[in-house]
Amino acid sequence: MRADDRLLWRTERWFLRQGLPQLIEGYDFRQVVARMLPFLAFTALLWLDMFAAISPWIAGLIGAIAALAVWGWLTRFGRRPSPRLSTRTAVMVLAAHALIPPAMFLLAAMLGWIEVNLSLLGGLVEVTVGADEDFTDADFRAIVLTVTATWVLLDAALIAIGYVITSNGLFALTLRALRHAGHDLRQTVRLQGRALPVVMFATLFLFFTNELWQACNRLGWARIGLLVGVFALIASLAVGVRLNQEAARIEHDFTPAGVADACRGTPLAQRATSISGLAPIPLRPRQRINVLFVLAVRQLVRAAIVGAGLFAILMVFGLVVVYPAIAQKWIDAPVAYSKLFPGQPLAMFKLAMLLAGFGGMNFMVNGMSDPDDRAEYFAPSVDELQRVLGVHAAYTELRHQAR
Template sequence: MRSSTAVRRTEQWFVRQGAPTMIEGYGFLTHVLPRMLPVLAFITVGSLAWLVPLRAAGAGRWVLLGVIVVVMVAAWALLSVFVRRLPTFSRRTTFLLVGVYAAMPLAVPLLQLVIDDTITAPGEELFGLVGFAVFFGVAFVATMVFTTYGLAGLVRAAIRFTLHDLRNSVYLLGRALPPMLFVTLFLFFTGELWQAMNQLSWQRVSLVVLLFAAITVLAAAARLRDEIGRVEQDLRPEVLALACKGTPLAGVEVAEPLQPKRLTGRQLRNLLVMLATRQLVQAAVIGLALFAFFVLLGLIVVTPAVAEQWIGAPPVMSPVLGLPAAMLRNATLFAAFGSMYLSVTSMSDNEHRRQFFASVLERVERTLAVRAVYLDVRKQVRD
């Protein structure tokens, strides 16, 4: 009984660590869908807000909206407590839950037609129905992906390591910023670039930033896959005992070394996401620091008269900070480029990889060691 409880609690530990795919027999119906319930219930109840402004008016409308919000939060909280125990549903219950969720995009618009007195064009009704269905479908797929790979746990872990990443980022900036500035510093003071940034919209600047982010993700995926391949699974008893400290398997005695278990494609992707999340958090921290650096540099060097001379007209001022918009867009552009450059550097340089990936790789090694003990205990329970 104790071993069975330890196995179940270890599965919960995998979920909190952002590595739920390490659970043996991990599947959509048995593990993913039950943990999706809080989000699905939140969206289902929230869809009722579509109906509120149609008949209610004045203060009554806000009261109804408030009730819906309270019910949404209550459903999320109650179901979150329920799914922490990793419940399993029968096939009939699974089909019922998915059917209720799938019926909401049709049920809510039909209910709208029943209670609404206003007459709308058939085209508008069809457009609203299709948009509602697309929203529910996208929300379902996104929730499934986030739940399958434990992204919520990974985000929480990334937040916990933010201060650690900040210290590492300062070290990385001190090592890599000088050579990067040698390439980008003169471009920052290019008049043609200031003219382009003065006219370029923030939407297009955002697309450029997303392009740099995509390059960072692709580089991280290629490099981190090699890092996962280098992770050594040392499964000696003393190593396993040290890895299991602070987990539900603490105190489990392993008499002899265990053999590493082959990882599935889904498990490898989960570990890849675990490493990439930390890499992206570090890139975001570096990007913010570079943005502040370039804004400060622009304030010191580029006076309003110089900016007007480069642009050829009075610069457009940002309504948020009261600074030239071209300066902020330039800083954003170079921060995104510098963040990409430093992220790739940290993965390609051996010293940087040891400095910034050591703790992350240790976490992966610990997860694999705990998984080995978990599989061994689980086998003993079943036998």
Template sequence: MPASAPSHEPAPVPTPAPTPASRPRAHEDHLRALGLPMMIAPSARLRDLLPRCAGFAAGLAVFGMAVAALDRSNDLAVAFLEEFGIDDDPTRPDLFAASEPIIELLALAIALAVAAPVLGWLTGKVARRVPRAAAFAVGLGSLLALVVVPVVVFSSQDGPTLGDTLLAAALVLVGTYAGVGSLVRWSARRVRRELGTMGPMVARVLPILMLAVLFLFFSAEIWQVMVALSWPRTVAVIGVMVALTVLLVGITTRDDIRHELQQWSTDTPLRPAERVNVLLVPVLATLIQAALFAALVFAFFVFLGWIAVPEATEARWTFGAGDNPDGLLLGLPFSVTLVRVALTLAAFSALNLAAAAASDPAHHTRFVRPMIDEVVRGLDAREAYRAARLRSAARGGAAPRRGDEERRRQLRQRG
């Protein structure tokens, strides 16, 4: 019986690991569940290309119909205002009856927008469960709908052209071949998993971080800087810190992965796309941790500023230049300057977390090492997948490709 996993490792992925004798499709599903779609052979990804893109293409086609309905209701609303105006006139017809088509189109647009992801999910499920010929037909039909439907349903001149929809279909095909959908699903599962394990990280990192950041939050200088910044400049400042976080995570993770690959023995080296995929998984996992931590820090500082920095104090710090919330922030009980300060400190906290992962051995062992262990399990899953493909090819009598005979000979020697 295998030894139990160390206590610091995360929970196993939802999809159980297939046995070495399982069919290649089981190994492919396992690799996708691990967030490693590029480990799958290019021929297998081409074989499943149309069925796997069916759901997303169908959802986009329905969403295009929703946007078309919204665009049509906007055209009718403009024509309605031009014809009837906005002044009260007892002689004109019933305004509700005249505006009824606009309301119906708005309701249709909302219904289609809600139905788009549901229909896409159902189409994807159907394409994966029906026979291959039917799945191919479903995928092809979904792509044709994505190309044709938006061009047909838009009535105004600013609608998408056939070239636009063809480009959208090409992007769907390229994204499906590259495994973007599998990475998105893996990221969603990772977010749920990280939300359940945020407690230890917050208890370890947040108190130490607060010792430094709290003094900065209650400094008048940062409030004076942020009150003078426009939103584009604020986004640029946050973008610089986000870019530094991604760069730091990428460099440190690359060094860890390179060390693991040097210790990993295989007779089939990783392709460039596989190397990118192997690096991308722990980088995304670390960035998800940093993003969730930043969201928590942002909420903390907004709440702290709301209760601890009254309007009079903020006015003295900013020399009366504070601004009230408007736009999306309209009606909220805190100022725009507080939101900018909290966003900046949250981005700084994410950068600090990435630096701790790179420099603190305890933090690296507790939170980063489990992600590297997942990559190692993914490399083992790749070897099992390649062995399953060799067995399947040997049973089917397929012509071996270059290098397969040597791998088959080694496989027979192993048992």
């Protein structure tokens, strides 16, 4: 591998660790399937318990070992990039993964092996036909077709999940979000001290509104979660629009010196200053969505921690101030009580969660408009955006020169 090729590969690994796989040039169906091969090996061997008298957990362990072996063989344990498959090979790999196991099952059934145990780490579907049972041919064919169809559908769902995770870097993004959450938790006193006074004034009086208690008494947890998800979506869209404007500004003010500064601490740190012909590289729609999504998640993690603090404070207010008789009067209907906390109305927990979600959204939006909050909480995301765009510009130009 040439020096420039190795440098490009290391930069692509940096993109993957940042949760930005879409910034890799040529990152399409073929490359996604190539990176999915360890996952495909793992999920294919989850079906071992159908053909051998072993525990599903043992099958999962064997699958994990096989996935590690496939990854080590393909990449020499991280010392080279995954191979680039052709479209035909990628399609054949996915088809074999989905069709070979049920084909083996059908063959075993035709040969007389009629004890079926289809399970996935806990038994999503189980069908057992004993050899001494009085089943007609039609009954047997119905069972075989049911198991086979279920099998193919489950396998297709596994492939779809793996493809979404791999193509969008969700695993790396989750690790990144956890690291940010750990940092925010270590700074939680300072964060809550800045955020809670603002969001509490916007939500505290709503907590003592009887109409909201009545609504939360009737709403189920699923609808409360849906409303909180809507709050998160609205806040993410607001952050995305603002970051999109910042991206346009950064591309307009693009300079080679800024690119060299952005590449510090990345594999391109030493090479960026010697790359000629640097120019802003417009991001494709999928790339822009990937970048904005990663940065919006950073804001969501911080908002979730603020929301958790607000939820705890509202619960303290509820336990201290809202007596059961007051809750009964506000709700003015049969009260649903918590099983984990006997005597406490579920409406209090639901309303606290709803207002915590609203408070977190309010905090995210204020972080983009208030000058102090912007410098404290939103500016780091803009700096990260500038860094990503600079590294992407240097990487793209180096790749063109390497060709």
